Amino acid sequence: MTQSIIDTKDGELRFAEKFVVSKQTTPQEVIRYFGQDKVVIRDMNTGWKHYSVRNAKVNDTYFIFTLYFDNDILKMLDFLVSDEVITAGSWDDWSERKELEKRDYYNEWLTKEIGNKRNFPWGTIGAFYDTKGGGSSIVLRYE
Incomplete structure (x- = not known):
């Protein structure tokens, strides 16, 4: 069995041995790991920035992540999971x-x-369905 991606002890997401997303993760680490060309950044001009990565593959699972x-300071992640691209x-x-x-x-996953x-x-x-946005995703919020 493959190792769980989510560590419930500390809320870390394990992408690889050398890259873990946690509430200490910086925007620069996200860009360094995934590559500038793979990260879409939306500056909300309020102090908030959203960093999105499409089809990151961990084990045999594909993810679309948005890190808020x-x-x-990382406050939240919103992500989709799938067995296919x-x-x-x-x-x-x-x-x-x-x-x-x-x-x-997503709840079953x-x-x-x-x-x-x-x-x-x-x-x-x-896992949530957003009635205003019309989409479902997994949301991880750090305290």
């Missing part, structure tokens, strides 16, 4: 039913990864 930094969808093939199915899949617990001393993690 407030004045260069994740392609951009379109509103033409969107349905609430499909998004709720994705949320259920989380349960396989970490069990049923979702609240920890370091923060919270869970």
